[in-house]
Amino acid sequence: xxxxxxxxxxxxxxxxxxxxxxxxxxxxxxxxxxxxxxxxxxxxxxxxxxxxxxxxxxxxxxxxxxxxxxxxxxxxxxxxxxxxxxxxxxxxxxxxxxxxxxxxxxxxxxxxxxxxxxxxxxxxxxxxxxxxxxxxxxxxxxxxxxxxxxxxxxxxxxxxxxxxxxxxxxxxxxxxxxxxxxxxxxxxxxxxxxxxxxxxxxxxxxxxxxxxxxxxxxxxxxxxxxxxxxxxxxxxxxxxxxxxxxxxxxxxxxxxxxxxxxxxxxxxxxxxxxxxxxxxxxxxxxxxxxxxxxxxxxxxxxxxxxxxxxxxxxxxxxxxxxxxxxxxxxxxxxxxxxxxxxxxxxxxxxxxxxxxxxxxxxxxxxxxxxxxxxxxxxxxxxxxxxxxxxxxxxxxxxxxxxxxx
Amino acid sequence: xxxxxxxxxxxxxxxxxxxxxxxxxxxxxxxxxxxxxxxxxxxxxxxxxxxxxxxxxxxxxxxxxxxxxxxxxxxxxxxxxxxxxxxxxxxxxxxxxxxxxxxxxxxxxxxxxxxxxxxxxxxxxxxxxxxxxxxxxxxxxxxxxxxxxxxxxxxxxxxxxxxxxxxxxxxxxxxxxxxxxxxxxxxxxx
Numbered sequence: 001x002x003x004x005x006x007x008x009x010x011x012x013x014x015x016x017x018x019x020x021x022x023x024x025x026x027x028x029x030x031x032x033x034x035x036x037x038x039x040x041x042x043x044x045x046x047x048x049x050x051x052x053x054x055x056x057x058x059x060x061x062x063x064x065x066x067x068x069x070x071x072x073x074x075x076x077x078x079x080x081x082x083x084x085x086x087x088x089x090x091x092x093x094x095x096x097x098x099x100x101x102x103x104x105x106x107x108x109x110x111x112x113x114x115x116x117x118x119x120x121x122x123x124x125x126x127x128x129x130x131x132x133x134x135x136x137x138x139x140x141x142x143x144x145x146x147x148x149x150x151x152x153x154x155x156x157x158x159x160x161x162x163x164x165x166x167x168x169x170x171x172x173x174x175x176x177x178x179x180x181x182x183x184x185x186x187x188x189x190x191x192x193x194x195x196x197x198x199x200x201x202x203x204x205x206x207x208x209x210x211x212x213x214x215x216x217x218x219x220x221x222x223x224x225x226x227x228x229x230x231x232x233x234x235x236x237x238x239x240x241x242x243x244x245x246x247x248x249x250x251x252x253x254x255x256x257x258x259x260x261x262x263x264x265x266x267x268x269x270x271x272x273x274x275x276x277x278x279x280x281x282x283x284x285x286x287x288x289x290x291x292x293x294x295x296x297x298x299x300x301x302x303x304x305x306x307x308x309x310x311x312x313x314x315x316x317x318x319x320x321x322x323x324x325x326x327x328x329x330x331x332x333x334x335x336x337x338x339x340x341x342x343x344x345x346x347x348x349x350x351x352x353x354x355x356x357x358x359x360x361x362x363x364x365x366x367x368x369x370x371x372x373x374x375x376x377x378x379x380x381x382x383x384x385x386x387x388x389x390x391x392x393x394x395x396x397x398x399x400x401x402x403x404x405x
Numbered sequence: 406x407x408x409x410x411x412x413x414x415x416x417x418x419x420x421x422x423x424x425x426x427x428x429x430x431x432x433x434x435x436x437x438x439x440x441x442x443x444x445x446x447x448x449x450x451x452x453x454x455x456x457x458x459x460x461x462x463x464x465x466x467x468x469x470x471x472x473x474x475x476x477x478x479x480x481x482x483x484x485x486x487x488x489x490x491x492x493x494x495x496x497x498x499x500x501x502x503x504x505x506x507x508x509x510x511x512x513x514x515x516x517x518x519x520x521x522x523x524x525x526x527x528x529x530x531x532x533x534x535x536x537x538x539x540x541x542x543x544x545x546x547x548x549x550x551x552x553x554x555x556x557x558x559x560x561x562x563x564x565x566x567x568x569x570x571x572x573x574x575x576x577x578x579x580x581x582x583x584x585x586x587x588x589x590x591x592x593x594x595x
Contacts, residue, residue, distance in 0.1 A: 127406050127562070128406070129406040129560050129562035129565075129567070130562070132560070132567055133562070133565060133567075133584075136584055144529060144534075144583070144584065144585035144586075145585065145586065145587070145588065146515055146529065146533060146534060146585055146586065146587040150529075151502075151528070151529065151530040151531070152528060152529060153526070153527070153528045154527040154528055154529055154534070154568075154583045154585065155583070156527070156570060156581035156582060156583045157581060157582055157583075158579065158580075158581050159569075159580040159581060159582055164558070164569045164571075164580045164582070165408055165436060165558055165560060165569060166431040166432070166433075166436065166558065166569075166571070168431070178435065178436055181435075
């Protein structure tokens with residue numbers, strides 16, 4: 001199977017473009033991603049070289065310490081993690097601050113967080129019907145039993161607290177439910193079309209369906225807890241890699257609690273750039289425009305020639321490429337499994353998103369200068385990145401001095 | 406969780422001009438999945454109005470309905486429940502519990518929705534539950550001049566039903582509720 005550029009399932013503000021046919025050979029054989037927990041990714045479980053082997057050993061050693069050395073871990077992750085089962089799941093949880101560096105605290109932390117998520121679900125995802133019945137039961141009322149033999153007028157109880165399906169009251173669970181329906185439908189649509197080429201997400205199996213259910217729950221709980229930004233298209237793309245990695249963890253405990261763990265990590269990841277989703281903040285210092293500007297400045301710092309080509313010679317508006325890169329964290333630019341590697345580096349750096357863009361920009365400096373202007377050229381340019389990134393990422397050394405403050 | 410609106414005996418335009426504004430402001434589209442109407446709308450305008458609230462509309466024929474094509478009785482299955490619909494002027498004596506119980510056994514439904522008396526009632530007998538949503542406009546009946554507008558909204562959730570009764574009393578909307586359930590899908594085979 002040749003190197004895949006994922007067909008564009010959705011776009012945010014950039015017009016969708018057809019994916020160019022590949023003429024660049026894939027550096028590794030691709031796997032569609034099996035739906036069986038524990039198997040995923042493209043390379044075999046055994047490390048392919050001595051260097052890989054030593055890296056994996058080093059990582060395993062780091063992860064088995066009583067107190068994880070986060071600096072060391074970040075540095076290891078920035079060179080991309082091995083695909084061996086379970087490592088990525090644990091490392092990402094550490095990098096996102098979900099697991100504390102002290103191993104001894106892990107089990108209590110996990111217990112607390114998982115119970116908190118369950119509480120959120122109970123509170124926010126219960127249907128109004130269910131809530132009504134729980135109230136009835138708790139008050140000890142007996143329900144009439146249909147066809148139970150005795151003839152009687154059914155007695156009615158007056159509703160004084162204003163809650164009924166047609167209520168327009170602010171405190172009404174019914175009213176809230178109907179207001180949420182639009183969000184629920186949008187989430188449903190987006191989750192159904194997330195990664196249609198990967199069985200984990202979209203097969204006709206009960207496993208895939210339960211994965212979709214979990215993702216929908218996470219996104220809905222997030223939307224309801226964050227009334228300011230609710231659900232925005234694209235959040236499903238950011239959730240997908242996190243949930244995938246955690247659900248495929250060979251450790252049963254981690255895998256079965258993937259939904260709760262993914263929720264918190266998703267929140268953490270999003271917290272870095274939730275301001276990008278808020279339209280009112282677009283032009284502010286924390287908004288998306290400012291981020292795009294910063295990216296452009298970084299490109300200039302690292303590769304003056306490339307920057308000049310973009311800004312001056314071809315006058316390509318950074319919004320055309322940067323917007324989707326930043327808001328979707330490169331999930332739309334590379335194949336799913338390459339993304340996992342890129343995210344290893346991305347999550348290892350507190351500056352996160354901008355790091356990978358520098359990588360991408362650096363690689364293509366030469367290619368772009370030969371290319372012309374126009375959309376096709378930008379497409380071809382982006383496409384070349386995919387081939388290069390997997391080999392380059394392992395060589396790229398993060399240099400703190402180059403990062404913009 | 407399925408919401409079913411049950412109403413009827415509006416008698417527009419002969420005995421009432423329209424539903425009360427307070428009812429109309431609550432009956433917004435998008436919330437209700439089915440409407441069952443006991444009949445005596447009487448005109449097409451009411452039919453069209455009900456269609457805007459919910460496209461799945463079922464009507465049984467009342468003796469004053471202009472559209473003669475509505476059926477005398479109708480049976481539908483919603484979730485785990487079988488519902489029967491009949492205006493009720495055919496059942497003599499009008500409003501008689503035994504006669505209605507017979508009709509219910511004939512139709513073999515869990516919930517029989519019927520009108521004609523312009524009076525809300527809900528009772529159960531061996532064959533199931535009978536609900537009369539009253540008159541949604543408060544139109545007078547041949548038995549009763551002083552009628553409070555009323556309608557019914559059922560929330561069918563699995564094996565449980567919550568019946569919400571909406572009544573306009575002295576200008577205010579009052580809401581009551583009734584809960585009942587069934588133990589299993591023990592209907593005779595269709």
